[in-house]
Amino acid sequence: MSNQPSVKQSSAHGVNESKQTDEEPNLKGTFASVMILGAFIIVSWISVFILYMYR
Amino acid sequence: MHLHKYEKIWLTFGIGSLLVFLIVLGIGAFYQGTQPPSCLVTIDPQNVQAHESFKEESLGLQKVGENEYVVNVLASAFQYNLGKDDKGSPVRTIRIPKGANVTFQATTTDVVHGFQIAGTNVNMMLEPGYISDFETTLDNPGEYTILCNEYCGIGQHTMSAVLEVYEP
Ligand SMILES: [Cu+2]
Numbered sequence: 001m002s003n004q005p006s007v008k009q010s011s012a013h014g015v016n017e018s019k020q021t022d023e024e025p026n027l028k029g030t031f032a033s034v035m036i037l038g039a040f041i042i043v044s045w046i047s048v049f050i051l052y053m054y055r
Numbered sequence: 056m057h058l059h060k061y062e063k064i065w066l067t068f069g070i071g072s073l074l075v076f077l078i079v080l081g082i083g084a085f086y087q088g089t090q091p092p093s094c095l096v097t098i099d100p101q102n103v104q105a106h107e108s109f110k111e112e113s114l115g116l117q118k119v120g121e122n123e124y125v126v127n128v129l130a131s132a133f134q135y136n137l138g139k140d141d142k143g144s145p146v147r148t149i150r151i152p153k154g155a156n157v158t159f160q161a162t163t164t165d166v167v168h169g170f171q172i173a174g175t176n177v178n179m180m181l182e183p184g185y186i187s188d189f190e191t192t193l194d195n196p197g198e199y200t201i202l203c204n205e206y207c208g209i210g211q212h213t214m215s216a217v218l219e220v221y222e223p
Contacts, residue, residue, distance in 0.1 A: 024059060031061040038068060045076070055176045 092179035093187040098162055100183035103129060108160050108186075114138035115146050124151060128161035130168040130181050133210035135201065147216055151193060152223035158190045169205035172218055180205055193220045 058066075083089040103109040108127045115138025117125045126149060129136040137146040151157055161170050163181040170187070171178040174197075179187040203214035 027059055027061045031065065034065045035068075038065070038072070042072060049079075052176060055174070 092189050093182060093185045096186040096188075097184055098186050100162070100164055103162060103164055106186075109162060112138075116149050116151070122152070122155045124155055124157045126151075126157060126159045128159060128170060130161060130163040130170065130203070130214075131165050132168075132208050133203075133214040135170075135203075135214065135216045137216060148219055149216070150219045150221060153196050153220050154192060154194060154223070156190070156192055158188055160186060160188045162186045166207050167205050168207050168214070169203045171202055171204050173200045173202060175199060178204075193218075196220045196222050 098106050098109070104111065107113065108125075109129055114127050114129055114136055117127065119125050126137070134145075137149060140146050159170065159177060159179075161179070161181050162185065163183050165183065167183070168181045169179070170181055175191065175193065177189050177191055179189055181187050197220055199218040199220065201216040201218055203211055207214070
């Protein structure tokens with residue numbers, strides 16, 4: 001009906017098309033960033049808390 | 056709903072730390088009774104002398120018990136009124152023995168001022184119409200600067216006093 005070509009037709013090399021949806025995305029970098037940020041927040045919070053308790 | 060293994064870890068970690076912080080906050084507030092320095096105790100800013108603690112003769116350091124002191128402070132642009140010494144000149148330095156229990160009570164007659172004893176936890180905002188108080192024990196001998204850290208006008212940087220904690 002439409003003049004738009006379907007996705008399958010438009011992709012030049014349609015080799016990996018169906019494979020990608022089953023695979024888990026690689027979140028290693030995200031995981032590392034989240035944990036580094038979390039550690040930074042906790043360390044800052046604990047240092048301020050210790051400063052408060054000892055003053 | 057499908058969650059990635061890593062997502063489960065950081066969600067648990069995030070919610071866990073939130074719970075820890077809330078529990079610490081709750082213990083401080085409900086068990087230890089921590090409250091903000093200004094907690095709804097009001098005063099007429101136009102007539103602070105009517106209040107027992109802010110009469111001319113009550114200002115400054117007062118010994119109220121064995122090793123227990125009260126410091127009444129009247130802030131105005133741009134000075135802290137800490138009473139007068141024996142010679143009748145304004146007090147600029149307060150001396151408190153180490154380890155004594157001290158309550159600072161302060162208010163302002165004009166605009167918002169600050170009252171911070173640099174290097175200690177004593178740090179409060181003084182608002183016209185409210186009395187701020189902070190109870191503490193000063194364990195480290197030394198000379199501390201009392202200063203105003205709320206912008207109150209052109210002479211704000213001149214607004215200071217000295218607290219001396221000495222070995223008894
Ligand atoms: Cu001020």
